[in-house]
Amino acid sequence: MKLKKIGLTNFRNYGDLELEFDKNIICFTGLNGQGKTNIAEAVSVLGLLTSFRTGSYSEMIRFGEEGFFIKGEFFNSSGRDIEVVISYDGNIKKIMYQNKRITRFSEMWGKIPVVYLIPDESIITTGPPAARRDFCDRLISLTDSEYLQILNEYNSVIKQKNKVLSEMKAGISQSSELIAIYNSKIASAGSGIYIKRTEFIKNFLPYFVEIFDFISDGLYAGNIIYETIMDEKDYEKSLSVTLREQKIQEIKRGISVIGPHKDDLDFMINGRSLRKFGSKGQHKLFLVALKLAGTEYIKSVTDEYPIFVLDDLYSEIDEHKSLKVAKILDKDIQTFITTSNSRIIDQLDQNVSQLFRVDNGNCTAVF
Ligand SMILES: Nc1ncnc2c1ncn2[C@@H]1O[C@H](COP(=O)(O)OP(=O)(O)O)[C@@H](O)[C@H]1O
Ligand SMILES: [Mg+2]
Known part of the structure:
Protein backbone atom coordinates (compact mmCIF):
# COMPACT_ATOMS: atom_id res chain seq x y z
CA MET A 1 0.00 0.00 0.00
CA VAL A 114 -0.40 0.74 8.69
CA VAL A 115 2.29 -0.43 11.08
CA TYR A 116 3.86 2.23 13.23
CA LEU A 117 6.77 2.39 15.61
CA ILE A 118 6.55 5.29 18.00
CA PRO A 119 8.64 6.14 21.06
CA ASP A 120 6.14 5.31 23.82
CA GLU A 121 5.62 1.80 22.58
CA SER A 122 8.39 0.43 24.76
CA ILE A 123 5.46 -0.61 26.91
CA ILE A 124 4.96 -3.58 24.57
CA THR A 125 8.07 -5.31 25.83
CA THR A 126 8.43 -3.72 29.26
CA GLY A 127 4.82 -3.19 30.33
CA PRO A 128 1.95 -5.32 31.57
CA PRO A 129 0.52 -8.33 29.67
CA ALA A 130 -2.26 -6.14 28.25
CA ALA A 131 0.27 -4.29 26.09
CA ARG A 132 1.51 -7.54 24.55
CA ARG A 133 -1.99 -8.91 24.02
CA ASP A 134 -2.88 -5.65 22.36
CA PHE A 135 0.13 -5.88 20.04
CA CYS A 136 -0.89 -9.35 18.93
CA ASP A 137 -4.62 -8.59 18.77
CA ARG A 138 -4.05 -5.57 16.55
CA LEU A 139 -1.93 -7.46 14.07
CA ILE A 140 -4.38 -10.32 13.84
CA SER A 141 -7.33 -7.94 13.45
CA LEU A 142 -5.61 -6.10 10.64
CA THR A 143 -5.71 -9.26 8.55
CA ASP A 144 -8.71 -11.11 9.98
CA SER A 145 -12.03 -9.31 10.41
CA GLU A 146 -13.55 -12.39 12.02
CA TYR A 147 -11.03 -12.12 14.82
CA LEU A 148 -12.00 -8.54 15.51
CA GLN A 149 -15.60 -9.68 15.75
CA ILE A 150 -14.84 -12.49 18.22
CA LEU A 151 -12.69 -10.15 20.25
CA ASN A 152 -15.38 -7.48 20.43
CA GLU A 153 -17.94 -10.08 21.35
CA TYR A 154 -15.70 -11.48 24.05
CA ASN A 155 -14.88 -8.06 25.49
CA SER A 156 -18.50 -7.11 25.60
CA VAL A 157 -19.39 -10.30 27.53
CA ILE A 158 -16.54 -9.65 29.98
CA LYS A 159 -17.84 -6.12 30.47
CA GLN A 160 -21.38 -7.33 31.17
CA LYS A 161 -20.09 -10.04 33.47
CA ASN A 162 -17.94 -7.56 35.37
CA LYS A 163 -20.97 -5.37 35.94
CA VAL A 164 -22.95 -8.26 37.38
CA LEU A 165 -19.97 -9.49 39.42
CA SER A 166 -19.47 -6.09 41.00
CA GLU A 167 -23.19 -5.89 41.79
CA MET A 168 -23.02 -9.34 43.36
CA LYS A 169 -20.00 -8.37 45.38
CA ALA A 170 -21.86 -5.33 46.65
CA GLY A 171 -24.83 -7.56 47.45
CA ILE A 172 -27.13 -5.70 45.03
CA SER A 173 -27.92 -8.70 42.88
CA GLN A 174 -27.92 -12.50 42.96
CA SER A 175 -27.56 -13.38 39.28
CA SER A 176 -25.77 -16.68 39.55
CA GLU A 177 -27.46 -18.09 36.42
CA LEU A 178 -26.45 -15.02 34.47
CA ILE A 179 -22.83 -15.71 35.38
CA ALA A 180 -23.19 -19.27 34.06
CA ILE A 181 -24.53 -17.93 30.75
CA TYR A 182 -21.68 -15.44 30.47
CA ASN A 183 -19.18 -18.17 31.33
CA SER A 184 -20.35 -20.41 28.55
CA LYS A 185 -19.98 -17.52 26.07
CA ILE A 186 -16.55 -16.73 27.50
CA ALA A 187 -15.44 -20.33 27.06
CA SER A 188 -16.42 -20.52 23.40
CA ALA A 189 -15.31 -17.03 22.31
CA GLY A 190 -12.26 -17.32 24.56
CA SER A 191 -11.07 -20.50 22.94
CA GLY A 192 -11.62 -18.90 19.52
CA ILE A 193 -9.30 -16.10 20.61
CA TYR A 194 -6.74 -18.59 21.91
CA ILE A 195 -6.77 -20.58 18.67
CA LYS A 196 -6.30 -17.50 16.51
CA ARG A 197 -3.61 -16.03 18.73
CA THR A 198 -1.53 -19.20 18.81
CA GLU A 199 -1.98 -19.69 15.07
CA PHE A 200 -0.80 -16.11 14.62
CA ILE A 201 2.31 -16.69 16.73
CA LYS A 202 3.14 -19.81 14.75
CA ASN A 203 3.02 -17.88 11.46
CA PHE A 204 4.54 -14.66 12.75
CA LEU A 205 7.45 -16.21 14.61
CA PRO A 206 9.65 -17.26 11.65
CA TYR A 207 9.61 -13.67 10.32
CA PHE A 208 10.41 -12.33 13.74
CA VAL A 209 13.25 -14.77 14.42
CA GLU A 210 14.90 -14.02 11.09
CA ILE A 211 14.63 -10.25 11.43
CA PHE A 212 15.77 -10.23 15.05
CA ASP A 213 18.80 -12.30 14.09
CA PHE A 214 19.57 -9.95 11.19
CA ILE A 215 19.29 -6.64 13.04
CA SER A 216 21.21 -7.96 16.04
CA ASP A 217 24.06 -9.08 13.77
CA GLY A 218 23.38 -12.68 14.69
CA LEU A 219 23.71 -12.04 18.41
CA TYR A 220 20.19 -12.73 19.52
CA ALA A 221 17.84 -15.61 19.05
CA GLY A 222 14.28 -14.52 19.68
CA ASN A 223 11.24 -16.51 20.64
CA ILE A 224 7.64 -15.83 21.58
CA ILE A 225 5.68 -18.18 23.78
CA TYR A 226 1.98 -17.95 24.48
CA GLU A 227 1.41 -17.98 28.20
CA THR A 228 -1.81 -19.14 29.77
CA ILE A 229 -2.87 -20.95 32.92
CA MET A 230 -5.25 -23.08 30.83
CA ASP A 231 -4.49 -26.56 29.62
CA GLU A 232 -3.50 -25.93 26.02
CA LYS A 233 -4.47 -29.42 24.92
CA ASP A 234 -8.12 -28.45 25.29
CA TYR A 235 -8.29 -24.74 25.99
CA GLU A 236 -12.06 -24.48 25.77
CA LYS A 237 -12.73 -27.30 28.19
CA SER A 238 -10.05 -26.14 30.57
CA LEU A 239 -11.42 -22.59 30.46
CA SER A 240 -14.93 -23.80 31.03
CA VAL A 241 -13.89 -25.93 34.04
CA THR A 242 -11.75 -23.16 35.53
CA LEU A 243 -14.56 -20.62 35.16
CA ARG A 244 -16.86 -22.94 37.08
CA GLU A 245 -14.27 -23.65 39.75
CA GLN A 246 -13.41 -19.98 40.19
CA LYS A 247 -16.96 -18.67 40.16
CA ILE A 248 -17.14 -18.01 43.91
CA GLN A 249 -13.69 -16.46 43.79
CA GLU A 250 -14.68 -14.14 40.94
CA ILE A 251 -17.83 -13.06 42.78
CA LYS A 252 -15.77 -12.38 45.89
CA ARG A 253 -13.39 -10.21 43.90
CA GLY A 254 -16.18 -8.61 41.88
CA ILE A 255 -14.23 -8.92 38.66
CA SER A 256 -13.65 -11.46 35.93
CA VAL A 257 -10.13 -12.88 36.19
CA ILE A 258 -10.31 -16.06 34.12
CA GLY A 259 -9.94 -16.11 30.35
CA PRO A 260 -7.69 -15.06 27.48
CA HIS A 261 -7.95 -11.44 28.62
CA LYS A 262 -5.44 -12.56 31.25
CA ASP A 263 -3.08 -14.47 28.95
CA ASP A 264 0.32 -13.12 28.03
CA LEU A 265 3.09 -13.44 25.49
CA ASP A 266 6.48 -14.35 26.82
CA PHE A 267 9.18 -12.62 24.81
CA MET A 268 12.42 -14.57 24.96
CA ILE A 269 15.93 -13.59 24.05
CA ASN A 270 18.58 -16.30 23.87
CA GLY A 271 16.31 -18.57 25.87
CA ARG A 272 15.70 -16.09 28.70
CA SER A 273 12.80 -13.83 29.51
CA LEU A 274 13.32 -10.41 27.93
CA ARG A 275 11.14 -8.76 30.54
CA LYS A 276 13.12 -10.18 33.43
CA PHE A 277 16.65 -10.05 32.05
CA GLY A 278 16.72 -7.85 28.94
CA SER A 279 18.82 -4.70 28.75
CA LYS A 280 17.33 -1.46 27.48
CA GLY A 281 19.01 -1.93 24.13
CA GLN A 282 17.70 -5.48 23.82
CA HIS A 283 14.18 -4.28 24.57
CA LYS A 284 14.40 -1.65 21.85
CA LEU A 285 15.76 -4.08 19.33
CA PHE A 286 13.13 -6.65 20.15
CA LEU A 287 10.42 -4.05 19.61
CA VAL A 288 11.86 -2.93 16.29
CA ALA A 289 12.01 -6.56 15.15
CA LEU A 290 8.42 -7.15 16.28
CA LYS A 291 7.23 -4.24 14.20
CA LEU A 292 9.24 -5.14 11.14
CA ALA A 293 8.04 -8.72 11.37
CA GLY A 294 4.53 -7.28 11.49
CA THR A 295 4.99 -5.86 8.00
CA GLU A 296 6.09 -9.28 6.70
CA TYR A 297 3.22 -10.99 8.45
CA ILE A 298 0.66 -8.64 6.91
CA LYS A 299 2.23 -9.11 3.49
CA SER A 300 2.13 -12.90 3.87
CA VAL A 301 -1.59 -12.88 4.66
CA THR A 302 -2.92 -10.07 2.48
CA ASP A 303 -0.29 -9.94 -0.25
N1 LIG B 1 -4.57 20.45 18.20
C1 LIG B 1 -3.51 21.22 17.95
N2 LIG B 1 -3.62 22.42 17.35
C2 LIG B 1 -2.53 23.18 17.08
N3 LIG B 1 -1.29 22.82 17.39
C3 LIG B 1 -1.12 21.63 17.99
C4 LIG B 1 -2.20 20.78 18.31
N4 LIG B 1 -1.72 19.67 18.90
C5 LIG B 1 -0.39 19.84 18.95
N5 LIG B 1 -0.03 21.02 18.42
C6 LIG B 1 1.32 21.58 18.29
O1 LIG B 1 2.10 20.72 17.48
C7 LIG B 1 3.43 20.81 17.90
C8 LIG B 1 4.00 19.45 18.14
O2 LIG B 1 3.99 18.77 16.96
P1 LIG B 1 4.75 17.41 16.78
O3 LIG B 1 4.37 16.91 15.46
O4 LIG B 1 4.51 16.54 17.95
O5 LIG B 1 6.26 17.90 16.81
P2 LIG B 1 7.57 17.17 16.38
O6 LIG B 1 8.07 17.91 15.18
O7 LIG B 1 8.48 17.30 17.54
O8 LIG B 1 7.24 15.76 16.06
C9 LIG B 1 3.48 21.60 19.19
O9 LIG B 1 3.96 22.88 18.89
C10 LIG B 1 2.04 21.66 19.60
O10 LIG B 1 1.72 22.84 20.27
MG1 LIG C 1 7.80 14.10 17.21
Whole structure:
Protein backbone atom coordinates (compact mmCIF):
# COMPACT_ATOMS: atom_id res chain seq x y z
CA MET A 1 0.00 0.00 0.00
CA LYS A 2 1.29 3.44 -0.87
CA LEU A 3 0.13 6.90 0.01
CA LYS A 4 0.57 9.23 -2.93
CA LYS A 5 -1.12 12.36 -1.67
CA ILE A 6 -2.19 13.72 1.67
CA GLY A 7 -4.20 16.83 2.47
CA LEU A 8 -4.64 18.29 5.94
CA THR A 9 -6.94 21.13 6.92
CA ASN A 10 -6.91 22.43 10.50
CA PHE A 11 -5.26 19.24 11.66
CA ARG A 12 -2.97 19.82 14.71
CA ASN A 13 -0.64 22.70 13.86
CA TYR A 14 -1.42 22.66 10.12
CA GLY A 15 -3.83 25.12 8.57
CA ASP A 16 -3.68 23.81 5.05
CA LEU A 17 -1.14 21.32 3.86
CA GLU A 18 -0.96 19.23 0.75
CA LEU A 19 1.90 16.85 0.02
CA GLU A 20 2.57 14.43 -2.78
CA PHE A 21 4.68 11.33 -2.44
CA ASP A 22 6.28 9.38 -5.23
CA LYS A 23 9.10 7.64 -3.42
CA ASN A 24 9.30 4.83 -0.92
CA ILE A 25 11.08 6.61 1.88
CA ILE A 26 9.54 9.84 3.01
CA CYS A 27 11.43 11.65 5.69
CA PHE A 28 10.42 14.65 7.77
CA THR A 29 13.11 16.50 9.59
CA GLY A 30 13.09 19.63 11.71
CA LEU A 31 13.47 20.79 15.28
CA ASN A 32 11.32 19.41 18.04
CA GLY A 33 7.76 20.63 18.38
CA GLN A 34 7.44 21.71 14.74
CA GLY A 35 4.86 19.19 13.51
CA LYS A 36 6.73 16.11 12.27
CA THR A 37 4.85 13.62 14.41
CA ASN A 38 1.60 15.39 13.53
CA ILE A 39 2.06 14.34 9.91
CA ALA A 40 2.96 10.78 10.91
CA GLU A 41 -0.16 10.78 13.06
CA ALA A 42 -2.34 11.91 10.15
CA VAL A 43 -0.96 9.11 7.97
CA SER A 44 -1.85 6.49 10.53
CA VAL A 45 -5.25 8.00 11.28
CA LEU A 46 -6.09 7.75 7.57
CA GLY A 47 -5.26 4.06 7.59
CA LEU A 48 -6.33 2.94 11.04
CA LEU A 49 -8.95 5.60 11.88
CA THR A 50 -7.43 5.98 15.31
CA SER A 51 -4.47 7.99 16.46
CA PHE A 52 -1.44 6.48 18.15
CA ARG A 53 -1.41 9.51 20.44
CA THR A 54 -4.97 10.04 21.52
CA GLY A 55 -8.35 8.38 21.59
CA SER A 56 -10.03 11.71 21.01
CA TYR A 57 -10.56 13.30 17.61
CA SER A 58 -11.11 16.65 19.33
CA GLU A 59 -7.46 16.88 20.33
CA MET A 60 -6.47 16.75 16.68
CA ILE A 61 -8.47 19.85 15.75
CA ARG A 62 -6.20 22.82 15.28
CA PHE A 63 -6.36 25.11 18.30
CA GLY A 64 -9.09 27.71 17.85
CA GLU A 65 -10.75 25.91 14.93
CA GLU A 66 -14.05 24.03 14.81
CA GLY A 67 -13.01 20.86 13.07
CA PHE A 68 -10.43 19.13 10.90
CA PHE A 69 -10.37 17.49 7.50
CA ILE A 70 -7.82 14.99 6.22
CA LYS A 71 -7.66 13.26 2.90
CA GLY A 72 -5.43 10.49 1.64
CA GLU A 73 -5.04 9.14 -1.86
CA PHE A 74 -3.54 5.67 -1.81
CA PHE A 75 -2.86 2.97 -4.31
CA ASN A 76 -2.43 -0.69 -3.61
CA SER A 77 -0.18 -3.32 -5.14
CA SER A 78 -2.67 -4.11 -7.89
CA GLY A 79 -2.61 -0.45 -8.88
CA ARG A 80 -6.07 0.36 -7.57
CA ASP A 81 -6.63 3.91 -6.30
CA ILE A 82 -8.17 4.25 -2.88
CA GLU A 83 -9.39 7.49 -1.38
CA VAL A 84 -10.04 8.07 2.29
CA VAL A 85 -11.50 11.29 3.65
CA ILE A 86 -11.97 11.90 7.34
CA SER A 87 -13.66 14.97 8.69
CA TYR A 88 -14.62 15.90 12.19
CA ASP A 89 -16.62 18.95 13.14
CA GLY A 90 -16.10 18.62 16.87
CA ASN A 91 -19.20 16.49 17.09
CA ILE A 92 -19.60 14.06 14.24
CA LYS A 93 -16.92 11.93 12.61
CA LYS A 94 -17.42 11.45 8.94
CA ILE A 95 -15.31 8.79 7.29
CA MET A 96 -15.51 8.29 3.55
CA TYR A 97 -13.87 5.30 1.89
CA GLN A 98 -14.05 5.41 -1.89
CA ASN A 99 -16.79 8.06 -1.57
CA LYS A 100 -18.89 5.77 0.59
CA ARG A 101 -19.69 6.67 4.14
CA ILE A 102 -18.27 4.27 6.70
CA THR A 103 -20.41 3.99 9.79
CA ARG A 104 -18.45 1.40 11.72
CA PHE A 105 -14.69 1.33 12.14
CA SER A 106 -14.69 -2.41 11.44
CA GLU A 107 -15.90 -1.77 7.86
CA MET A 108 -12.59 -0.17 7.02
CA TRP A 109 -10.33 -2.02 9.40
CA GLY A 110 -7.41 -3.58 7.57
CA LYS A 111 -8.21 -1.97 4.22
CA ILE A 112 -5.27 0.42 4.56
CA PRO A 113 -2.78 -1.45 6.72
CA VAL A 114 -0.40 0.74 8.69
CA VAL A 115 2.29 -0.43 11.08
CA TYR A 116 3.86 2.23 13.23
CA LEU A 117 6.77 2.39 15.61
CA ILE A 118 6.55 5.29 18.00
CA PRO A 119 8.64 6.14 21.06
CA ASP A 120 6.14 5.31 23.82
CA GLU A 121 5.62 1.80 22.58
CA SER A 122 8.39 0.43 24.76
CA ILE A 123 5.46 -0.61 26.91
CA ILE A 124 4.96 -3.58 24.57
CA THR A 125 8.07 -5.31 25.83
CA THR A 126 8.43 -3.72 29.26
CA GLY A 127 4.82 -3.19 30.33
CA PRO A 128 1.95 -5.32 31.57
CA PRO A 129 0.52 -8.33 29.67
CA ALA A 130 -2.26 -6.14 28.25
CA ALA A 131 0.27 -4.29 26.09
CA ARG A 132 1.51 -7.54 24.55
CA ARG A 133 -1.99 -8.91 24.02
CA ASP A 134 -2.88 -5.65 22.36
CA PHE A 135 0.13 -5.88 20.04
CA CYS A 136 -0.89 -9.35 18.93
CA ASP A 137 -4.62 -8.59 18.77
CA ARG A 138 -4.05 -5.57 16.55
CA LEU A 139 -1.93 -7.46 14.07
CA ILE A 140 -4.38 -10.32 13.84
CA SER A 141 -7.33 -7.94 13.45
CA LEU A 142 -5.61 -6.10 10.64
CA THR A 143 -5.71 -9.26 8.55
CA ASP A 144 -8.71 -11.11 9.98
CA SER A 145 -12.03 -9.31 10.41
CA GLU A 146 -13.55 -12.39 12.02
CA TYR A 147 -11.03 -12.12 14.82
CA LEU A 148 -12.00 -8.54 15.51
CA GLN A 149 -15.60 -9.68 15.75
CA ILE A 150 -14.84 -12.49 18.22
CA LEU A 151 -12.69 -10.15 20.25
CA ASN A 152 -15.38 -7.48 20.43
CA GLU A 153 -17.94 -10.08 21.35
CA TYR A 154 -15.70 -11.48 24.05
CA ASN A 155 -14.88 -8.06 25.49
CA SER A 156 -18.50 -7.11 25.60
CA VAL A 157 -19.39 -10.30 27.53
CA ILE A 158 -16.54 -9.65 29.98
CA LYS A 159 -17.84 -6.12 30.47
CA GLN A 160 -21.38 -7.33 31.17
CA LYS A 161 -20.09 -10.04 33.47
CA ASN A 162 -17.94 -7.56 35.37
CA LYS A 163 -20.97 -5.37 35.94
CA VAL A 164 -22.95 -8.26 37.38
CA LEU A 165 -19.97 -9.49 39.42
CA SER A 166 -19.47 -6.09 41.00
CA GLU A 167 -23.19 -5.89 41.79
CA MET A 168 -23.02 -9.34 43.36
CA LYS A 169 -20.00 -8.37 45.38
CA ALA A 170 -21.86 -5.33 46.65
CA GLY A 171 -24.83 -7.56 47.45
CA ILE A 172 -27.13 -5.70 45.03
CA SER A 173 -27.92 -8.70 42.88
CA GLN A 174 -27.92 -12.50 42.96
CA SER A 175 -27.56 -13.38 39.28
CA SER A 176 -25.77 -16.68 39.55
CA GLU A 177 -27.46 -18.09 36.42
CA LEU A 178 -26.45 -15.02 34.47
CA ILE A 179 -22.83 -15.71 35.38
CA ALA A 180 -23.19 -19.27 34.06
CA ILE A 181 -24.53 -17.93 30.75
CA TYR A 182 -21.68 -15.44 30.47
CA ASN A 183 -19.18 -18.17 31.33
CA SER A 184 -20.35 -20.41 28.55
CA LYS A 185 -19.98 -17.52 26.07
CA ILE A 186 -16.55 -16.73 27.50
CA ALA A 187 -15.44 -20.33 27.06
CA SER A 188 -16.42 -20.52 23.40
CA ALA A 189 -15.31 -17.03 22.31
CA GLY A 190 -12.26 -17.32 24.56
CA SER A 191 -11.07 -20.50 22.94
CA GLY A 192 -11.62 -18.90 19.52
CA ILE A 193 -9.30 -16.10 20.61
CA TYR A 194 -6.74 -18.59 21.91
CA ILE A 195 -6.77 -20.58 18.67
CA LYS A 196 -6.30 -17.50 16.51
CA ARG A 197 -3.61 -16.03 18.73
CA THR A 198 -1.53 -19.20 18.81
CA GLU A 199 -1.98 -19.69 15.07
CA PHE A 200 -0.80 -16.11 14.62
CA ILE A 201 2.31 -16.69 16.73
CA LYS A 202 3.14 -19.81 14.75
CA ASN A 203 3.02 -17.88 11.46
CA PHE A 204 4.54 -14.66 12.75
CA LEU A 205 7.45 -16.21 14.61
CA PRO A 206 9.65 -17.26 11.65
CA TYR A 207 9.61 -13.67 10.32
CA PHE A 208 10.41 -12.33 13.74
CA VAL A 209 13.25 -14.77 14.42
CA GLU A 210 14.90 -14.02 11.09
CA ILE A 211 14.63 -10.25 11.43
CA PHE A 212 15.77 -10.23 15.05
CA ASP A 213 18.80 -12.30 14.09
CA PHE A 214 19.57 -9.95 11.19
CA ILE A 215 19.29 -6.64 13.04
CA SER A 216 21.21 -7.96 16.04
CA ASP A 217 24.06 -9.08 13.77
CA GLY A 218 23.38 -12.68 14.69
CA LEU A 219 23.71 -12.04 18.41
CA TYR A 220 20.19 -12.73 19.52
CA ALA A 221 17.84 -15.61 19.05
CA GLY A 222 14.28 -14.52 19.68
CA ASN A 223 11.24 -16.51 20.64
CA ILE A 224 7.64 -15.83 21.58
CA ILE A 225 5.68 -18.18 23.78
CA TYR A 226 1.98 -17.95 24.48
CA GLU A 227 1.41 -17.98 28.20
CA THR A 228 -1.81 -19.14 29.77
CA ILE A 229 -2.87 -20.95 32.92
CA MET A 230 -5.25 -23.08 30.83
CA ASP A 231 -4.49 -26.56 29.62
CA GLU A 232 -3.50 -25.93 26.02
CA LYS A 233 -4.47 -29.42 24.92
CA ASP A 234 -8.12 -28.45 25.29
CA TYR A 235 -8.29 -24.74 25.99
CA GLU A 236 -12.06 -24.48 25.77
CA LYS A 237 -12.73 -27.30 28.19
CA SER A 238 -10.05 -26.14 30.57
CA LEU A 239 -11.42 -22.59 30.46
CA SER A 240 -14.93 -23.80 31.03
CA VAL A 241 -13.89 -25.93 34.04
CA THR A 242 -11.75 -23.16 35.53
CA LEU A 243 -14.56 -20.62 35.16
CA ARG A 244 -16.86 -22.94 37.08
CA GLU A 245 -14.27 -23.65 39.75
CA GLN A 246 -13.41 -19.98 40.19
CA LYS A 247 -16.96 -18.67 40.16
CA ILE A 248 -17.14 -18.01 43.91
CA GLN A 249 -13.69 -16.46 43.79
CA GLU A 250 -14.68 -14.14 40.94
CA ILE A 251 -17.83 -13.06 42.78
CA LYS A 252 -15.77 -12.38 45.89
CA ARG A 253 -13.39 -10.21 43.90
CA GLY A 254 -16.18 -8.61 41.88
CA ILE A 255 -14.23 -8.92 38.66
CA SER A 256 -13.65 -11.46 35.93
CA VAL A 257 -10.13 -12.88 36.19
CA ILE A 258 -10.31 -16.06 34.12
CA GLY A 259 -9.94 -16.11 30.35
CA PRO A 260 -7.69 -15.06 27.48
CA HIS A 261 -7.95 -11.44 28.62
CA LYS A 262 -5.44 -12.56 31.25
CA ASP A 263 -3.08 -14.47 28.95
CA ASP A 264 0.32 -13.12 28.03
CA LEU A 265 3.09 -13.44 25.49
CA ASP A 266 6.48 -14.35 26.82
CA PHE A 267 9.18 -12.62 24.81
CA MET A 268 12.42 -14.57 24.96
CA ILE A 269 15.93 -13.59 24.05
CA ASN A 270 18.58 -16.30 23.87
CA GLY A 271 16.31 -18.57 25.87
CA ARG A 272 15.70 -16.09 28.70
CA SER A 273 12.80 -13.83 29.51
CA LEU A 274 13.32 -10.41 27.93
CA ARG A 275 11.14 -8.76 30.54
CA LYS A 276 13.12 -10.18 33.43
CA PHE A 277 16.65 -10.05 32.05
CA GLY A 278 16.72 -7.85 28.94
CA SER A 279 18.82 -4.70 28.75
CA LYS A 280 17.33 -1.46 27.48
CA GLY A 281 19.01 -1.93 24.13
CA GLN A 282 17.70 -5.48 23.82
CA HIS A 283 14.18 -4.28 24.57
CA LYS A 284 14.40 -1.65 21.85
CA LEU A 285 15.76 -4.08 19.33
CA PHE A 286 13.13 -6.65 20.15
CA LEU A 287 10.42 -4.05 19.61
CA VAL A 288 11.86 -2.93 16.29
CA ALA A 289 12.01 -6.56 15.15
CA LEU A 290 8.42 -7.15 16.28
CA LYS A 291 7.23 -4.24 14.20
CA LEU A 292 9.24 -5.14 11.14
CA ALA A 293 8.04 -8.72 11.37
CA GLY A 294 4.53 -7.28 11.49
CA THR A 295 4.99 -5.86 8.00
CA GLU A 296 6.09 -9.28 6.70
CA TYR A 297 3.22 -10.99 8.45
CA ILE A 298 0.66 -8.64 6.91
CA LYS A 299 2.23 -9.11 3.49
CA SER A 300 2.13 -12.90 3.87
CA VAL A 301 -1.59 -12.88 4.66
CA THR A 302 -2.92 -10.07 2.48
CA ASP A 303 -0.29 -9.94 -0.25
CA GLU A 304 0.03 -6.24 0.52
CA TYR A 305 2.79 -4.56 2.47
CA PRO A 306 1.49 -2.08 5.03
CA ILE A 307 2.66 1.51 5.18
CA PHE A 308 5.33 1.82 7.85
CA VAL A 309 5.47 4.84 10.12
CA LEU A 310 8.66 5.31 12.09
CA ASP A 311 8.32 8.24 14.44
CA ASP A 312 11.52 9.63 15.93
CA LEU A 313 13.92 7.28 14.22
CA TYR A 314 17.00 7.67 16.38
CA SER A 315 15.14 7.50 19.65
CA GLU A 316 14.64 3.81 18.99
CA ILE A 317 17.68 2.75 17.09
CA ASP A 318 21.22 3.89 16.52
CA GLU A 319 22.59 4.68 13.09
CA HIS A 320 24.12 1.28 12.40
CA LYS A 321 20.87 -0.47 13.26
CA SER A 322 18.86 2.01 11.28
CA LEU A 323 20.77 1.05 8.14
CA LYS A 324 19.82 -2.56 8.78
CA VAL A 325 16.22 -1.55 9.31
CA ALA A 326 16.35 0.34 6.03
CA LYS A 327 17.55 -2.83 4.32
CA ILE A 328 14.50 -4.71 5.54
CA LEU A 329 12.17 -1.90 4.54
CA ASP A 330 13.83 -1.75 1.16
CA LYS A 331 11.39 -4.34 -0.14
CA ASP A 332 8.98 -1.82 -1.54
CA ILE A 333 7.52 -0.82 1.82
CA GLN A 334 6.54 2.83 1.86
CA THR A 335 8.02 4.28 5.02
CA PHE A 336 7.36 7.59 6.71
CA ILE A 337 10.22 8.61 8.96
CA THR A 338 10.41 11.55 11.32
CA THR A 339 13.60 12.65 12.99
CA SER A 340 15.10 15.78 14.48
CA ASN A 341 18.55 14.44 13.67
CA SER A 342 19.78 16.15 10.53
CA ARG A 343 22.39 13.45 9.87
CA ILE A 344 19.61 11.50 8.20
CA ILE A 345 20.05 13.77 5.18
CA ASP A 346 23.38 12.19 4.27
CA GLN A 347 21.96 8.71 4.62
CA LEU A 348 19.06 9.16 2.25
CA ASP A 349 19.40 8.02 -1.32
CA GLN A 350 17.66 10.71 -3.35
CA ASN A 351 16.59 8.19 -5.96
CA VAL A 352 14.29 6.45 -3.54
CA SER A 353 13.64 9.10 -0.89
CA GLN A 354 11.89 12.38 -0.38
CA LEU A 355 12.90 14.79 2.32
CA PHE A 356 10.71 17.47 3.83
CA ARG A 357 11.68 20.12 6.30
CA VAL A 358 9.10 20.88 8.94
CA ASP A 359 9.06 24.27 10.57
CA ASN A 360 6.24 25.44 12.81
CA GLY A 361 3.36 23.98 10.85
CA ASN A 362 4.99 24.52 7.46
CA CYS A 363 6.35 21.65 5.49
CA THR A 364 8.57 22.18 2.48
CA ALA A 365 10.22 19.72 0.14
CA VAL A 366 14.03 19.66 0.23
CA PHE A 367 14.27 16.94 -2.43
N1 LIG B 1 -4.57 20.45 18.20
C1 LIG B 1 -3.51 21.22 17.95
N2 LIG B 1 -3.62 22.42 17.35
C2 LIG B 1 -2.53 23.18 17.08
N3 LIG B 1 -1.29 22.82 17.39
C3 LIG B 1 -1.12 21.63 17.99
C4 LIG B 1 -2.20 20.78 18.31
N4 LIG B 1 -1.72 19.67 18.90
C5 LIG B 1 -0.39 19.84 18.95
N5 LIG B 1 -0.03 21.02 18.42
C6 LIG B 1 1.32 21.58 18.29
O1 LIG B 1 2.10 20.72 17.48
C7 LIG B 1 3.43 20.81 17.90
C8 LIG B 1 4.00 19.45 18.14
O2 LIG B 1 3.99 18.77 16.96
P1 LIG B 1 4.75 17.41 16.78
O3 LIG B 1 4.37 16.91 15.46
O4 LIG B 1 4.51 16.54 17.95
O5 LIG B 1 6.26 17.90 16.81
P2 LIG B 1 7.57 17.17 16.38
O6 LIG B 1 8.07 17.91 15.18
O7 LIG B 1 8.48 17.30 17.54
O8 LIG B 1 7.24 15.76 16.06
C9 LIG B 1 3.48 21.60 19.19
O9 LIG B 1 3.96 22.88 18.89
C10 LIG B 1 2.04 21.66 19.60
O10 LIG B 1 1.72 22.84 20.27
MG1 LIG C 1 7.80 14.10 17.21
